[in-house]
Amino acid sequence: xxxxxxxxxxxxxxxxxxxxxxxxxxxxxxxxxxxxxxxxxxxxxxxxxxxxxxxxxxxxxxxxxxxxxxxxxxxxxxxxxxxxxxxxxxxxxxxxxxxxxxxxxxxxxxxxxxxxxxxxxxxxxxxxxxxxxxx
Amino acid sequence: xxxxxxxxxxxxxxxxxxxxxxxxxxxxxxxxxxxxxxxxxxxxxxxxxxxxxxxxxxxxxxxxxxxxxxxxxxxxxxxxxxxxxxxxxxxxxxxxxxxxxxxxxxxxxxxxxxxxxxxxxxxxxxxxxxxxxxx
DNA sequence: ATAGTTATTGTTATAATATAACATTGTGTA
DNA sequence: TACACAATGTTATATTATAACAATAACTAT
Ligand SMILES: [Zn+2]
Ligand SMILES: [Zn+2]
Ligand SMILES: [Zn+2]
Ligand SMILES: [Zn+2]
Numbered sequence: 001x002x003x004x005x006x007x008x009x010x011x012x013x014x015x016x017x018x019x020x021x022x023x024x025x026x027x028x029x030x031x032x033x034x035x036x037x038x039x040x041x042x043x044x045x046x047x048x049x050x051x052x053x054x055x056x057x058x059x060x061x062x063x064x065x066x067x068x069x070x071x072x073x074x075x076x077x078x079x080x081x082x083x084x085x086x087x088x089x090x091x092x093x094x095x096x097x098x099x100x101x102x103x104x105x106x107x108x109x110x111x112x113x114x115x116x117x118x119x120x121x122x123x124x125x126x127x128x129x130x131x132x133x134x135x
Numbered sequence: 136x137x138x139x140x141x142x143x144x145x146x147x148x149x150x151x152x153x154x155x156x157x158x159x160x161x162x163x164x165x166x167x168x169x170x171x172x173x174x175x176x177x178x179x180x181x182x183x184x185x186x187x188x189x190x191x192x193x194x195x196x197x198x199x200x201x202x203x204x205x206x207x208x209x210x211x212x213x214x215x216x217x218x219x220x221x222x223x224x225x226x227x228x229x230x231x232x233x234x235x236x237x238x239x240x241x242x243x244x245x246x247x248x249x250x251x252x253x254x255x256x257x258x259x260x261x262x263x264x265x266x267x268x269x270x
Numbered sequence: 271a272t273a274g275t276t277a278t279t280g281t282t283a284t285a286a287t288a289t290a291a292c293a294t295t296g297t298g299t300a
Numbered sequence: 301t302a303c304a305c306a307a308t309g310t311t312a313t314a315t316t317a318t319a320a321c322a323a324t325a326a327c328t329a330t
Contacts, residue, residue, distance in 0.1 A: 013278060013325095032316065046281065051317065056278090067202035068259065070287095070316065089249060100249055108243055112262070114224060114235055120264035124203065127247070129255035148296095148307060167287065181310065186288065191307090205287065205316095 012062075018042050019053040020074070023063050029071030029097050058083055066090065066097055068126050077101045084122040085110060091131035100127070147197075153177050154188040155209070158198050164206030164232050193218055201225065201232055203261050212236045219257040220245060226266035235262070 057063040076099035087100040192198040211234035222235040
């Protein structure tokens with residue numbers, strides 16, 4: 001039986017793979033139009049092609065959007081099957097972003113209840129400060 | 136001695152006041168161009184006039200930007216002198232946003248250290264889920 | 271195999287969000 | 301009064317993101 005080129009394990013499609021590879025090798029968050037510029041040599045010509053791949057990659061947790069920067073990074077956790085509980089530290093000088101994977105932080109936030117006793121299904125946390133190098 | 140029209144206590148300038156008033160009476164986060172549309176009758180004609188007022192209002196903690204929505208709400212805490220430690224709950228259906236003021240949450244996050252022992256000077260947290268009405 | 275279904279791609283145009291640059295006026299301070 | 305700084309006005313432009321439509325590729329279930 002022939003192996004499918006695209007199966008249930010979220011194997012990436014051509015555009016998704018091209019764009020993921022670029023984000024993955026980028027040392028800092030990369031913006032949509034910077035991605036577009038970089039993949040034009042691979043035949044991806046239009047913003048929509050980029051945004052569609054980004055949407056999918058975010059949906060399956062391979063990348064995350066840094067909301068305060070409108071930029072994207074590869075998941076550094078290898079455990080974010082879904083982007084529903086994310087935390088990052090962002091250096092305000094060099095713009096380096098690190099994904100925080102702290103069991104106690106995620107436990108605290110996942111279990112957090114507001115004053116009405118309400119729990120939430122998803123969160124995104126961005127810390128700001130200066131990274132080691134920039135202090 | 137004459138009382139200054141604009142003093143150190145962050146009294147708002149004309150445009151800042153107009154725009155703050157609008158945001159303050161808005162029941163949900165409002166976007167920059169919706170603000171622009173609403174204040175044109177008051178003589179504010181250009182996006183830059185809106186964005187400049189927004190920048191200042193954010194800086195002094197009178198409003199906050201909801202990053203995932205590119206929209207602005209008035210501070211609901213009356214204690215955010217500066218926008219450096221913010222947390223919100225966002226309903227994914229009706230888009231209602233509530234500012235969370237939980238002493239234990241802010242204490243936890245303000246004191247949070249990453250695995251390098253690093254503390255951060257600022258954070259923004261957005262929780263997502265369904266509000267009471269939408270469940 | 272094959273029809274039906276869904277995901278992905280390609281393409282053009284346009285919407286929505288945000289800033290640059292420059293000139294001018296208002297305000298607080300000394 | 302002079303200086304410095306904050307705020308305003310204005311035009312143009314940059315950046316980020318989506319709408320709408322058509323075509324192809326891949327998966328599902330007979
Ligand atoms: Zn991740
Ligand atoms: Zn840094
Ligand atoms: Zn506040
Ligand atoms: Zn709701």
